[in-house]
Amino acid sequence: MEVDYRKITVIGFDADDTLWVNETYFREAEEEFCSLLEKYETKNKVDQELFKMEIKNLNLYGYGIKGFMLSMIESALELSNNKISQATITEIIEIGKRMLSHPVELLEGVEEVLQKLEDRYRLIVLTKGDLLDQERKLEKSGLSKYFHHVEVLSDKKEINYQHLLDHLEIPVSEFLMIGNSLKSDVLPLINIGAQAVHVPFHTTWAHEEVPVEQQGNGHLTLNTLTDILKYLPEGKAATTKN
Incomplete structure (x- = not known):
């Protein structure tokens, strides 16, 4: 199954355990x-x-x-x-x-990826959690300069994503989400017709775990965030890896 990213204009990034350690x-x-x-x-x-x-x-x-x-x-x-x-x-x-009050520890390659994508795509942060805490971490991370929009959601279900994309006037066909959680960052996007990339973190909260039979196969799974750069050059289509 091929996934074509040539239509992508907006890329959403999860924050915790995608941009920084949490x-x-x-x-x-x-x-x-x-x-x-x-x-x-x-x-x-x-x-x-x-x-x-x-x-x-x-x-x-x-x-x-x-x-x-x-x-x-x-x-x-x-x-x-x-x-x-x-x-x-x-x-x-x-x-x-x-x-x-813990210092923000960026994951490897995060800033390199954002630097290379910021002029080619509209970048946004889509995370969940406590608003004040997430704003604090983003500010401490030094990454806010790369993002056009930051949204802290109460939850990450299909309806939350759909409402946000509608509000921001982002066609689902032009949106790509990148995150460490299949349950929160990948499957809901696939279900509404968007694209998603899974970059697993070595530690996953039990609540975010997904049984193997429910993990699906319509998304890329990458070892590191920097691997996404291989699949986003202009005009190149990516092949699904799971």
Whole structure:
């Protein structure tokens, strides 16, 4: 199956774990959280209960560090039968604050790719999470100069993408999305008739995992972001790789 990118005029980039490191810091925070709760439950149990709490709270808090912090506090209260100390709650809050103030670590090749594409395409950021945190990371990254538009979505489903493309007057046939999540950055775009490229990150949140039988084959899967440059020269069509 061939994918022709000659009609592409707009390229959307996911932010977390596509432009910069993100999930790694959540995993480190989970390790710290498990250590704080070790006298109440096993690490495996704490991990499981925290994940359940995060999913339960998504509709209330959305995605991002602040919601994660609140879920850690709520999980700590439940797992300890409300016996967790005030000092430990304070430590949990500090975990979240450290995450929010963490330096932005760009992934390899990101700026090279943006520099080579900025004059040829309209580049936009399409991410989800906490608005303030994502704006902070973009500012710290030094990448904002490359993008024509930045959108922080509450979720990344077909309807969210379609509404945004309609609002920005971008034909789906001219749009390409690049991201690390099949569930959020690839499949929804394929389903509305756009193009998508999957650049996996070495760590994936369980909520973003997609069963093999649902992964589809209408998209490119690349090892690194810089590989996209091989498929975007003018007039060249790309062949799907999965």
